[in-house]
Amino acid sequence: MTTTPTPTRKDAARNRSLLLAAAEDLFRDAGLDVTLKDVARHAGVGVGTVYRHFPTKDDLVAALFAQQLEAEIERARKSVEAGDSWEALVDYLKESMRLQSSNRGLRALMCPAGSVFDSVRECKAVVNPLIDQLVKSAHAQGTLRPDCTSRDIALLQVGLVGIMDATPEDPNAYRRHLALFLDGVRV
């Protein structure tokens, strides 16, 4: 898990961008199992070039999703700062799940199996307390069932990801489940 410096040479910088763009496309649509040979071909470069820029596949994945993980943290923070607790919790869930539904790679990353990545573990370590806070606020406000814990919310997210993975033909199928669940835990 090495941090790769941005290259100085013009062609190298260009290829790095091409690689990240190709990886983003492929990982988004086909998940993290995509071959690095595919990424290289899609970017119009050789495999060797991939490994020059990213020592391992994990490094490529980490570099690619670093920004999205940051966004996930930011999203949770924004929701915590919002006023209405129920709406804040729901908005966070909707937005977080919407992004995961449109990105198969991100989904694989956020699942427990993806915790082999330091960056993912760090992200969760930051986000989880924020969700705790969202849940506590909603409890205090009396808009969330008192026995609904932040672990319940975490498992809800896991379940929704399972639904997304199972319904690639209907990327919005998960919304139905989310809505029904929320109906059950409100007030």
Place this chain on the structure above:
Amino acid sequence: MTTTPTPTRKDAARNRSLLLAAAEDLFRDAGLDVTLKDVARHAGVGVGTVYRHFPTKDDLVAALFAQQLEAEIERARKSVEAGDSWEALVDYLKESMRLQSSNRGLRALMCPAGSVFDSVRECKAVVNPLIDQLVKSAHAQGTLRPDCTSRDIALLQVGLVGIMDATPEDPNAYRRHLALFLDGVRV
């Protein structure tokens, strides 16, 4: 997907049993990704012997889970025949999910990805109409939210499987989500 006849010779019959037992153990605990070499070693035989009894890995899987799929159908049928519609639906879900939670291989088989198996597709083709019926009955009885469809129930199951896969350290974690969801769709 060939049907393998039960062998006549004594040693062959014994090895077949050993293989099925080993496969059951390994698939239950570690999922369908277990290597056939592992199955062979666990059974104390060579790989060649595996392929004599089961021409492909899929044949082994199909032979192993045929009985469990039958049981799944029987479970659904029983629930349809039961009187109380809400209880029937809930009992079916609880029992079906309990079995899947205790068997990682069965879980992989019942997920959409497992539908490459004819036997699984057949099982679903039989079970789905039965679930339709359970849902319809509950609607008629007025114990299930009118807008909760059998597809919602199917997605609930998919979500629960996702939770099970994500919480191997707590095989009962899914029950919490099931309970909360059911609270939301009752009456």
Place this chain on the structure above:
DNA sequence: GCAGAAACGGAACGGTCGGTCCACATCAGG
């Protein structure tokens, strides 16, 4: 435009998987 550093591309490596093959062991009927 030249020289050397930097980057490139893709053949090749080591590992794993499902599956095949065949010399050898084992069983069952006469």
Place this chain on the structure above:
DNA sequence: CCTGATGTGGACCGACCGTTCCGTTTCTGC
């Protein structure tokens, strides 16, 4: 027993993956 049919085991095959290596190409500072 003994003999032929049946079953066995594990070396081996081909495909695929992440990764390495190195001869060749491309860039950059002078």
